[in-house]
Amino acid sequence: MTAKNRTTSILLTAIVAILGVVYLFPILWLLLSSFKPGSELFSYPLKFFPDEITFGNYEYAWATMEFTKYVINTLMVTVATTVLTVLASASCGYALAKYNYKWLGVFFLCILTTTMLPTEVIMNPTFTVIQKLGLYDSLWGLIIPSINTATGIFMFRQFFQTVPDDLLEAARIDGANEGRIFFGLMLPIAKPIVITLSIFSFQWRWNDYVWPLLVISDPNKYTVQVALRSIVGADNIDWVLLLSASVISILPMVLIFTVFQRYIMDTGASSGLKD
């Protein structure tokens, strides 16, 4: 380490540290605030750390909101959609990568256009379609439309293009049919993509707001995000409830991230598109 390099190192590390503090602060402030009793939340001068740490806000949130119900709704939708998304995207990406038919090329272009026409842009006609299909106000109405994702299809297509064709041919010569080749051979090879897309899909669905907003009207079928929005949307925001409820809503994602972080952090697979 020369003196010049050391200076560089100190300077760069300092910039990262400052930015890191700025990026971390909002989360930290939410977390600290959620442990303060209501009386302390608005008392000036503000204190950084709570005077007395209380879990009362969490008990209050759990008692006031039917959290268990919302969490179960959201989990059902998230898990079902994720499993179906991975299966559909894997088989579709595989077909686009390994078969050479004209109509597949056309369909690939169709999938490309979906990135230009997000649900948010065509809310009203989408709502009509949901009603006509009898999906209105049911959890299936959240699951089924979300299965088709361009990102997932692109990720698998990109991956399967790198798998040598000889492998398929060998399996075909051995007399395996296309279905067996896909399920027995190709899907296991694609495990890293399966995991990466599962994490992405989980995050998309857990945090989704637009679909539940359109599809669900019965409060018993609310997802966590819609329930949160109903607290923020109130004329008088109950901050004590909102802060702790927000923290609770983040926990599942933190758990998933902690378990699978290496798949997210060390992957080029995220170079697809956003959902």
Added chain:
Amino acid sequence: MTTRRKDKNQKWALAFVIVNMVLFGLFFAWPGVLGVYYSFTDYTGISANFIGLENYVKLFQDQSFYKALGRTFLYTVLSVPLLYVFSLLISVLLVNKYTKGKSVAKIIFFFPWLISPIVAGVIFRWMFGESFGFINYALGLIGVDPVSWSSDGNMALMVVLFATIWGGTAFNMLVMMSALMNIPKSYYEAADIDGANGWQKFMNITLPSLKPTTFMVILLSVIHSMKEFAMVQSLTNGGPGTDNTFLVQYIYQTGFDQRNIGYASAVSMVLFVILLIFALINMKVEERSKI
């Protein structure tokens, strides 16, 4: 034999994509066509009468539409470059061999990705509260008067920008970091021998190598900010007043709250055309830059 084989494979290929095809038809093609049709009618949820271009004529004379469109553009023009610069700065720092504590920093910058737009809105609303927020309190400590983060339209837009950059960095960072790691080390070594300094290396090697990634990130960010909805709904609800009502919220209000579905669909079509034009421009510029 081979032809029969091919037919059989074709059936399999169809089986593999059929689910996505049906869903594409139901949830993209059908609403898309329906939206075009609605935009030429006075549909309010009961019956639809064809009224030709009336919605579009009304639209282009509508002040609140222009306001929403202008505000959405302003937000996009501000947020996309800022988000790009911050994401790039952080990515470059995190792949630099002289930076310490990279793995911890990476997790910190990535964390906002886990957080939903609704909760992100909640967090920033809480931090920037005028009378109770931490930011105004901290400003007070250094002798600055409290800023009207929620009652002043432009200040409220600033908060939306902060939240956007905070939440959007993670995804861009992932994409950019993998692109940065793929730049051959030999380029930099050659530049070192020529005596290039850090800035010259960044401008002549790093940025040009990142071009494809840059195009992708910019396109995605633009689409994302043009359809921004959930976070703003929980952060400012488009306020103060209608100062920060963006296009998608405007579509939501006119289509669902006021039931002017025909009119809202016309706004949707305008937004779709804008996104399409931008995507085409992006593609053209990208093609040109390859030559």
